[in-house]
Amino acid sequence: MGKEKKCDVLVVGAGVSGVAAAVAAARSGMRTMLVEKDSFLGGTGYSGLLQHICGLYLNGKTMQEETLNDGIVREIVSRLYQLSPRNKIKKIGQVYVLPYSREYLASVFNSMCRAEDKLTIMFNAAAVSVNKVGDKVVEVGLDQSGTAHKIFPRVLIDCSGDGEAAFMAGADYKLSPASKRQLAGFIIHLKGLNTGDETLPVKVPYYLSKAASAKLFPSYIRFTVFSFGEAPGEGFLKINPGHENSRSIRVISNRAENMLRYLSEKLPSFRDAYIDGASLRVMDREGRRPIGEYTLTEDDILNAGKFDDGVVKNSWPIELWDRKKGTLYKYLKDGEYYEIPFRCLKVKGISNLLCAGRCISVSHEALGSTRVMGTCMSLGEQAGLASAYYIENGRYPHEGRK
Numbered sequence: 001m002g003k004e005k006k007c008d009v010l011v012v013g014a015g016v017s018g019v020a021a022a023v024a025a026a027r028s029g030m031r032t033m034l035v036e037k038d039s040f041l042g043g044t045g046y047s048g049l050l051q052h053i054c055g056l057y058l059n060g061k062t063m064q065e066e067t068l069n070d071g072i073v074r075e076i077v078s079r080l081y082q083l084s085p086r087n088k089i090k091k092i093g094q095v096y097v098l099p100y101s102r103e104y105l106a107s108v109f110n111s112m113c114r115a116e117d118k119l120t121i122m123f124n125a126a127a128v129s130v131n132k133v134g135d136k137v138v139e140v141g142l143d144q145s146g147t148a149h150k151i152f153p154r155v156l157i158d159c160s161g162d163g164e165a166a167f168m169a170g171a172d173y174k175l176s177p178a179s180k181r182q183l184a185g186f187i188i189h190l191k192g193l194n195t196g197d198e199t200l201p202v203k204v205p206y207y208l209s210k211a212a213s214a215k216l217f218p219s220y221i222r223f224t225v226f227s228f229g230e231a232p233g234e235g236f237l238k239i240n241p242g243h244e245n246s247r248s249i250r251v252i253s254n255r256a257e258n259m260l261r262y263l264s265e266k267l268p269s270f271r272d273a274y275i276d277g278a279s280l281r282v283m284d285r286e287g288r289r290p291i292g293e294y295t296l297t298e299d300d301i302l303n304a305g306k307f308d309d310g311v312v313k314n315s316w317p318i319e320l321w322d323r324k325k326g327t328l329y330k331y332l333k334d335g336e337y338y339e340i341p342f343r344c345l346k347v348k349g350i351s352n353l354l355c356a357g358r359c360i361s362v363s364h365e366a367l368g369s370t371r372v373m374g375t376c377m378s379l380g381e382q383a384g385l386a387s388a389y390y391i392e393n394g395r396y397p398h399e400g401r402k
């Protein structure tokens with residue numbers, strides 16, 4: 001038997017943005033529900049086998065140890081430091097990142113959520129319908145392992161990554177054609193590497209490119225990135241399929257096995273390497289972007305745009321995973337940052353619907369910068385705070401500002 005429940009704030013999706021949104025709303029005194037179709041917190045940040053949290057720091061010649069945004073993101077970083085003091089901010093090329101382990105991130109998220117008595121979490125619960133009356137969301141249907149539930153929220157926050165709730169609510173959205181969409185990603189965790197060869201990050205793509213040209217593998221294999229892990233003998237292969245390729249885990253896992261076999265023939269460092277784990281699924285870098293009251297552009301980012309309703313700061317470059325050219329970077333000037341206006345979170349035409357995380361209102365190019373985890377966490381927090389303000393005051397805190 002399904003249940004009907006009322007709440008103040010309903011957050012769809014428990015990725016890094018959804019956890020931050022739900023904790024911020026609950027801490028503001030709102031009866032908050034966080035619904036997640038998988039069975040864990042952290043979304044891509046947990047299931048993707050990523051190595052670094054990006055978008056936390058100001059990029060420039062001088063390292064700033066303090067995060068660019070304060071609030072929940074700073075708390076998450078400080079809790080991660082406590083659990084693993086060895087994982088310190090580091091510079092890769094022109095950017096600063098925080099190495100992290102997904103187990104510690106999950107532990108931090110779980111303890112933050114558990115501390116909030118106004119927060120209820122439902123796992124294995126997918127939002128499957130959104131009903132509106134006039135310009136307001138009134139009801140969200142859930143399917144929790146075959147049981148239907150109805151939730152009646154005062155504010156709905158879409159943190160699904162793909163704008164799923166906004167789509168179901170009938171919001172307009174942008175979705176780049178498959179030919180333009182950023183490459184998706186699938187990460188393989190390797191152990192047993194005979195390390196010592198520091199040139200592997202260059203050699204691996206070189207050999208895989210040759211193999212792709214010889215048609216041993218599909219052409220997207222040439223965009224594969226290799227990086228070392230923190231532990232001896234550990235490495236990661238980031239495979240980046242285009243959207244026309246199979247997303248079947250079986251197909252991509254078989255391909256990874258074949259790539260490893262090929263690499264072990266070419267490179268002695270790979271001779272004893274084995275696959276210790278892989279992303280849960282092929283992960284999208286780009287999906288639906290519901291249209292908000294403002295759409296952030298490449299110019300806003302590269303000109304370090306500031307706004308009266310700017311709520312999140314970001315210094316991460318535009319990082320586009322292009323299906324023809326591979327990774328392309330466009331950097332802000334040294335030591336500069338831009339702001340994301342609240343209007344990018346406020347879905348156009350639906351008064352009580354906000355988006356946060358990867359699915360805010362930005363252009364295809366701008367998404368290359370806003371989608372990183374540090375930024376998504378701060379966006380989630382701002383959505384949670386704004387929803388509480390809206391419920392208490394009947395308007396958003398930044399309304400009318402540009």
Ligand SMILES: Cc1cc2nc3c(=O)[nH]c(=O)nc-3n(C[C@H](O)[C@H](O)[C@H](O)COP(=O)(O)OP(=O)(O)OC[C@H]3O[C@@H](n4cnc5c(N)ncnc54)[C@H](O)[C@@H]3O)c2cc1C
Pocket residue numbers: 012013014015016017018035036037038042043044045048050051052053054055125126127128159160161162164165184185186283284285356357358359371372373374376
């Ligand atoms: C290959 C790849 C590599 C990346 N590398 C990095 C990196 O190194 N560093 C970095 O900072 N960022 C990286 N990113 C970007 C970053 O991981 C994501 O953009 C970010 O984690 C998105 O967070 P989110 O909370 O918006 O969404 P997600 O993490 O996608 O979370 C959305 C959650 O919503 C849930 N959901 C979806 N629909 C529903 C529904 N209908 N009902 C209930 N739940 C639902 C999903 O199950 C998921 O848990 C990478 C991305 C990719 C694809």
